[in-house]
Amino acid sequence: xxxxxxxxxxxxxxxxxxxxxxxxxxxxxxxxxxxxxxxxxxxxxxxxxxxxxxxxxxxxxxxxxxxxxxxxxxxxxxxxxxxxxxxxxxxxxxxxxxxxxxxxxxxxxxxxxxxxxxxxxxxxxxxxxxxxxxxxxxxxxxxxxxxxxxxxxxxxxxxxxxxxxxxxxxxxxxxxxxxxxxxxxxxxxxxxxxxxxxxxxxxxxxxxxxxxxxxxxxxxxxxxxxxxxxxxxxxxxxxxxxxxxxxxxxxxxxxxxxxxxxxxxxxxxxxxxxxxxxxxxxxxxxxxxx
Amino acid sequence: xxxxxxxxxxxxxxxxxxxxxxxxxxxxxxxxxxxxxxxxxxxxxxxxxxxxxxxxxxxxxxxxxxxxxxxxxxxxxxxxxxxxxxxxxxxxxxxxxxxxxxxxxxxxxxxxxxxxxxxxxxxxxxxxxxxxxxxxxxxxxxxxxxxxxxxxxxxxxxxxxxxxxxxxxxxxxxxxxxxxxxxxxxxxxxxxxxxxxxxxxxxxxxxxxxxxxxxxxxxxxxxxxxxxxxxxxxxxxxxxxxxxxxxxxxxxxxxxxxxxxxxxxxxxxxxxxxxxxxxxxxxxxxxxxxxxxxxxxxxxxxxxxxxxxxxxxxxxxxxxxxxxxxxxxxxxxxxxxxxxxxxxxxxxxxxxxxxxxxxxxxxxxxxxxxxxxxxxxxxxxxxxxx
Numbered sequence: 275x276x277x278x279x280x281x282x283x284x285x286x287x288x289x290x291x292x293x294x295x296x297x298x299x300x301x302x303x304x305x306x307x308x309x310x311x312x313x314x315x316x317x318x319x320x321x322x323x324x325x326x327x328x329x330x331x332x333x334x335x336x337x338x339x340x341x342x343x344x345x346x347x348x349x350x351x352x353x354x355x356x357x358x359x360x361x362x363x364x365x366x367x368x369x370x371x372x373x374x375x376x377x378x379x380x381x382x383x384x385x386x387x388x389x390x391x392x393x394x395x396x397x398x399x400x401x402x403x404x405x406x407x408x409x410x411x412x413x414x415x416x417x418x419x420x421x422x423x424x425x426x427x428x429x430x431x432x433x434x435x436x437x438x439x440x441x442x443x444x445x446x447x448x449x450x451x452x453x454x455x456x457x458x459x460x461x462x463x464x465x466x467x468x469x470x471x472x473x474x475x476x477x478x479x480x481x482x483x484x485x486x487x488x489x490x491x492x493x494x495x496x497x498x499x500x501x502x503x504x505x506x507x508x509x510x511x512x513x514x515x516x517x518x519x520x521x522x523x524x525x526x527x528x529x530x531x532x533x534x535x536x537x538x539x540x541x542x543x544x545x546x547x548x549x550x551x552x553x554x555x556x557x558x559x560x561x562x563x564x
Numbered sequence: 565x566x567x568x569x570x571x572x573x574x575x576x577x578x579x580x581x582x583x584x585x586x587x588x589x590x591x592x593x594x595x596x597x598x599x600x601x602x603x604x605x606x607x608x609x610x611x612x613x614x615x616x617x618x619x620x621x622x623x624x625x626x627x628x629x630x631x632x633x634x635x636x637x638x639x640x641x642x643x644x645x646x647x648x649x650x651x652x653x654x655x656x657x658x659x660x661x662x663x664x665x666x667x668x669x670x671x672x673x674x675x676x677x678x679x680x681x682x683x684x685x686x687x688x689x690x691x692x693x694x695x696x697x698x699x700x701x702x703x704x705x706x707x708x709x710x711x712x713x714x715x716x717x718x719x720x721x722x723x724x725x726x727x728x729x730x731x732x733x734x735x736x737x738x739x740x741x742x743x744x745x746x747x748x749x750x751x752x753x754x755x756x757x758x759x760x761x762x763x764x765x766x767x768x769x770x771x772x773x774x775x776x777x778x779x780x781x782x783x784x785x786x787x788x789x790x791x792x793x794x795x796x797x798x799x800x801x802x803x804x805x806x807x808x809x810x811x812x813x814x815x816x817x818x819x820x821x822x823x824x825x826x827x828x829x830x831x832x833x834x835x836x837x838x839x840x841x842x843x844x845x846x847x848x849x850x851x852x853x854x855x856x857x858x859x860x861x862x863x864x865x866x867x868x869x870x871x872x873x874x875x876x877x878x879x880x881x882x883x884x885x886x887x888x889x890x891x892x893x894x895x896x897x898x899x900x901x902x903x904x905x906x907x908x909x910x911x912x913x914x915x916x917x918x919x920x921x922x923x924x925x926x927x928x929x930x931x932x933x934x935x936x937x938x939x940x941x942x943x944x945x946x947x948x949x950x
Contacts, residue, residue: 350788375786376678377756380715383683399885413885413916428831430883433915434938437883454830456680483831486680509834512841513850550842551835552939 276403277448277468286340287312288355289347305408310338331362342366344409349373356382360391369395379457393459399429399451420445423469426481427454438555447474462492477503484510489536497543503561507548508533565782566614570661571796572778579747582774586663592637598662599630606665609636613655614801617647656800671764672731673697684712689727693764719749740773756786812864821846823949824869824878836881845946848875859895866903879945880911889913889921897928908948912941
């Protein structure tokens with residue numbers, strides 16, 4: 275088992291014929307991902323990477339029945355593309371694009387929640403189930419099928435955690451980059467739930483960073499609902515407090531959001547903390563073997 | 565992206581929000597004409613910088629004559645204003661806002677932000693305006709109201725009435741506040757704001773609501789669709805190295821250590837800084853070269869890092885996800901040759917084609933420490949910086 279994606283997942287790529295989409299779709303196909311087609315408005319009827327191109331998701335849905343979409347369209351068009359996928363009955367949408375306006379995401383998040391669609395991202399590396407399917411931009415070579423579930427707000431930090439668990443022979447069940455934007459499609463909690471119910475996952479790595487209270491909220495959830503061991507690393511322990519403008523941000527954060535606050539809260543809720551980035555793998559091994 | 569008070573107030577005026585009659589000047593000589601154009605016999609002169617706390621630092625003054633306004637402008641234009649919200653260098657004052665004087669009966673607080681928890685635009689209001697609002701939020705949270713606005717429905721009258729209760733507005737003021745809240749929300753959405761703050765929102769001696777300050781922050785992701793706002797950008801309010809970096813799509817923040825860092829990805833960049841600190845060193849900067857670390861960008865990044873005279877060693881940490889490490893290795897070598905880097909450079913490459921990348925680095929004529937393990941690379945950089 276695994277979470278979100280596997281060999282059976284039928285993937286449609288939005289913005290299929292663009293350069294980034296082409297590069298990563300080629301790699302995904304090579305990895306064994308079941309890409310069944312793509313969408314580029316105006317290029318319907320063509321064939322790209324051996325797969326059919328459609329003008330609209332509705333046409334794609336009828337012709338090749340995808341259940342997951344991978345989005346590479348430029349930021350100004352992400353709102354449109356995510357909503358097109360969600361309204362067409364796609365169950366899982368993964369948006370890689372960075373730079374999506376926050377107010378677009380407020381509208382999008384409300385609508386995908388109403389439709390019960392799972393959205394990962396934007397501004398994320400995507401989702402991979404090692405040995406089965408790769409829906410994203412992560413380097414395939416560092417992954418290995420195994421028992422650790424990984425969730426992270428940062429792309430390259432995810433790779434770091436993946437590499438370390440691979441080097442120690444633990445491998446990963448699935449890895450999910452939820453993205454670093456203020457309004458992400460899925461939260462740590464959404465993904466923690468999935469890993470808790472996944473038999474293959476024996477331990478969960480949660481890589482967080484300063485800003486917001488997503489890690490604090492996750493800590494509380496872990497204490498009450500997660501039986502599997504969770505190991506966490508928080509980036510930004512040495513980041514200086516930025517220049518500020520006004521008080522509103524500080525009031526709404528209520529003094530939370532620093533690395534020290536997050537680590538204290540996580541510890542209090544029984545989460546194992548890797549003090550340093552280079553020790554994530556070792557900490558996982560220590561927890562699993564104890 | 566931040567706006568100046570005078571720019572924020574211009575937007576307020578566009579949305580029918582009550583602001584003072586005022587003029588912005590860039591030259592002290594223009595203060596006299598500004599005072600005359602505004603009229604009256606009392607003016608408020610306000611140094612325009614991207615930071616709060618100006619009043620307490622002498623950046624705002626009530627004057628009785630145009631001469632005093634000229635004097636104030638001469639004093640501040642070209643100087644840096646340090647407040648508790650700036651760093652120790654302060655912010656450059658290159659414009660002064662001169663306004664008609666408003667008689668204040670009461671100071672209130674109103675702001676709006678995008679709240680990550682509720683995933684809504686949330687208005688925050690309090691009857692206790694002024695600079696101690698954070699204390700109020702902490703010590704007497706019941707004096708603050710948080711009202712979330714549905715993105716599809718917009719601000720409603722009942723929400724204005726709820727906030728008005730906490731602001732302790734009377735019936736007339738509540739009637740004024742309802743269109744005000746709707747217009748503020750409209751402004752927030754139409755101009756892609758990420759933060760809006762009116763501190764203080766005042767009740768004048770005449771009993772009317774009035775916006776005495778305006779702090780506005782725009783979502784940088786949305787600047788592409790706000791050409792008018794993009795024009796308002798004032799690079800003088802930013803660290804010169806930071807704005808130079810931003811022009812090249814690099815994200816750079818200068819710090820006070822001596823180990824220059826070049827990393828791909830913001831999370832890994834912070835993680836690299838943490839690792840340097842963990843091994844006893846001090847990072848000189850945060851620098852995210854982004855997902856596509858081309859030779860051109862790596863060169864630019866080196867130039868920006870080396871512009872800081874404190875830097876004794878550069879640590880390059882690239883985890884190749886999108887890009888191939890062999891291409892990055894070639895880019896790093898070319899950039900070092902082009903820029904003429906004379907201090908030690910430690911490079912850690914991992915991910916896509918990392919072995920090939922390391923091989924290229926080790927064969928190069930220039931002195932690069934190529935270390936695959938991040939811990940070892942950070943330790944080496946710390947040792948070289950001593």
